[in-house]
Amino acid sequence: MALVYSCCFWFSLRLGGIIIALFSIIQALIVLTISCVGYSNPKNIEEKITFWVNDLNLIFTKEFVNNLRSDPTKTLGLIILLTCIYIIICMMYVYGAYKCNNVLMMPYIVAELVRLIAFTVLVITLLLTLKKNTMDIGLLIGASVLGGFILLGMFYLWVCAANLPIVINEKEHDEYVATITKLEELLQETKPKTLIGFDYVPRSNYNEALYSKHIHRFQ
Incomplete structure (x- = not known):
């Protein structure tokens, strides 16, 4: 049974799913652009990371940041590759939603869930790092609320996208039952x-x- 039958209380799940996938493509293009700029200017990346390492308490992320500083092009190249694959998966979802093809939509649903989990870990890490490097309680509370609302909105959009195949299956089942009843x-x-x-x-x-x-x- 589907959890939702409309997206944002206005759009159908089919149209909403297409819009969500296009929104994901826009996010991916932004990440891809930043990664490409950083890949072409590794010296600037190293300087920024050096500043973070020297001036901030990075807690348990310090080792990862040091590895990134030692070879930023490798990490950025991996990010570029994964982002390109993600864009292709988003396009598959758009086409699958348009054609009501559940098989084409499943890769996006799985990939988006993995991305949201990774993004959740990133937000928590950033909040913990901010807590270690500031005494401003208002800033910490504001950042926590903002991060929570962003995660809530992104997970809601994922639920809408993930429920589209369920609604399609329910519709096909209802049509099948109606056909059987008519034949009887x-x-x-x-x-x-x-x-x-x-x-x-x-x-x-x-x-x-x-x-x-x-x-x-x-x-």
């Missing part, structure tokens, strides 16, 4: 008629006189 009604209408003498007469039409006229033939 047609079979009832074309039910074999009662043999009276040598003529086929519907049960509802024969009467006592007709019965008396022909019954002697079978005695």
Whole structure:
């Protein structure tokens, strides 16, 4: 059973799913652009990371940041590759939603769930890092609320996208049941008629006189 039947209380799940996938493509293009710029300027990336390592308390992410600083092109190249694959998966979902093809939509649903889990870990890590590097409680509360609302909205959009195949299956099932019911009604209408003498007469039409006229033939 689907959890939602409309997207944002306004769009159908089909149109909403297409819009969500296009929105994901826009996000991916932004990440791809930033990654390409960083890939072409590794020195700037190293300087920024060096500043973070020297001036910020990076807690448990320090080792990862140091690895990124040692070879930023490798990490950025991997991000570019994954982003390109993700864009292709988003396009598959758009086409699958347009054609109501569940198989084409499943890769996006799985990939988006993985991306949201990774993004959740990233947000939590950033909040913990912010907590270690600031004494401003208002800033920390504001960042936590903002991060929570962003995650809530993204997970809601994922639920909408993930429920589209379920709604399609339910619709196909309802159509199948309606077809079976219609066929049963047609079979009832074309039910074999009662043999009276040598003529086929519907049960509802024969009467006592007709019965008396022909019954002697079978005695």
